[in-house]
Amino acid sequence: MPLDRRLNAFRDDLADKALDGLVNAARFVEGGPARVGLPVVGLRAKPDAAAGIDTELLLGEAVTVFDRAGGWAWVKAGSDGYVGYLPETALSVDAPAPTHHVIVPRTFVYPGADLRFPVAATLSMGSRIAVTGEAETRGTRYFLLADGRAVVANHCLPLGIYATDDFVAIASRFLETPYLWGGRSGFGIDCSGLVQLALQMTGRTAPRDSDMQAAGLGAEIAREELRRGDLVFWKGHAGIMADEHTLLHANGHTMTVALEGFEAAVERIGWLYQYPTGYRRPVL
Template identity: 85%
Template sequence: MALDRRLHAYRDDLADTVLQGQVTAARFTSGAPARLAVPVAGLRPRPDAASGIDTELLFGEDVAVFDRADGWAWVQATTDGYVGYLPESALATDGGQPTHHVIVPRTFVYPGPDLRFPVSAALSMGSRIAVVGEAETRGTRYFLLADGRAVVAGHCLPLGTYATDDYVAIAARFLETPYLWGGRSGFGIDCSGLVQLALQMTGRTAPRDSDMQASGLGAVIAREDLRRGDLVFWKGHAGIMTDEKTLLHANGHTMTVALEDFEAAVKRIGWLYEMPTGYRRPVA
């Protein structure tokens, strides 16, 4: 099996135990469990704040930590297996087990159960929280967290339950969200991040990057068979068909998540990325 450094944790000095016999490393480890303790953290290919991000992890997501050094942690995300570096301060090893996830593009965390309180943080869709209680203030119901903070209950559902099975409708909720290279949140998102997160919020799994999605997500279809929910791929880009003629995608042209006539998009994108490389239909 060909190894991909984005999905397999190996360096000359250290590697994941599961890769013994496949790679050469001075030492092997299985990784220690930890969980993201900040709203969003960029995962980078190097322990360097000046390097671009490959993807993002969201509050409450689990990782395996292979190494900690100089304020950085080398981790692998449990959600999609992505490997990279993030600030060690973004992780926690204790705290309650998540019970719910955020199902709206963005929500606020308050210091207590009252929308008039000053906001203490903001969380993206897909974030996972540990609910320990409930409260109601002036008719608004809140979920309480272990540290006393509160989140609007209507913005969350128990883990394993979803608001809809229509992933296109989920993706459309991100319209006009800023484009962010490597982004995977309601604060900024890229093309493949939009595909992945929208599918995840309907209970489906998807690889992170567009090349991974283009080679193995769902089934190959023909261009003339495109319908709502199908995916279109270019070299380095992915989009979602909302119907036979309209493409929804996070893109660097508008720098937002936007709707675009599909044929017009093919012509516009063609000068830089050539013609689409494939079409796929996610498995229901």
């Protein structure tokens, strides 16, 4: 079986040293560590800004860098192993190790500890930040970052601590978020990105794409067993059961994250993606 290029870093001229003996390449390298230094950045299959994004990486997430050329970096994401290209300017090699993560769909970064300051950046749920101190202004508590900027403290928790273990509740917080092919943030998200991010924000791991999730995420179940928190897969699509009769999914029909009657969704989706290919229950 050929190796999946989405999860294995190999080209004719260069490959991950871990693949030595498995693929042919002119040379093999171990790669070096870096972190994402922008709020969100697209990861592409080619070093070309005109190429569509496969997925997105968020501020503070770790990557392994195998190559830098022409303003692009070829990387492997630490969170899910996805391989692709992102602009070199999106990377930081000397950023302090993150201590906290953002637990709300979106939050603002301010130049200092005051919500009246002009917004300096906007972060998505799942972003990772390095907190160096705290401050309070007019009763609002802020976390201070290494560069002196600030975020609202109750929008964040220490890494490894999660607001809830209910990933359906997390996914529901993205209702009406715009659909974005390859999206994985509070600014725009796709079907499998919603599944992955919601699970990650409860401390669980999940593959990135719907075919990967359908192949091995959790345990396979029968349609008659569907309940809240189960996953439904089509060829090229994934959704979360909000309850026994309702599907929660990021979809190209409404172009949002939306709730839809499950049986109605099956009929509507059927003309394009056929009928569901499988049902799975995440390990909770």
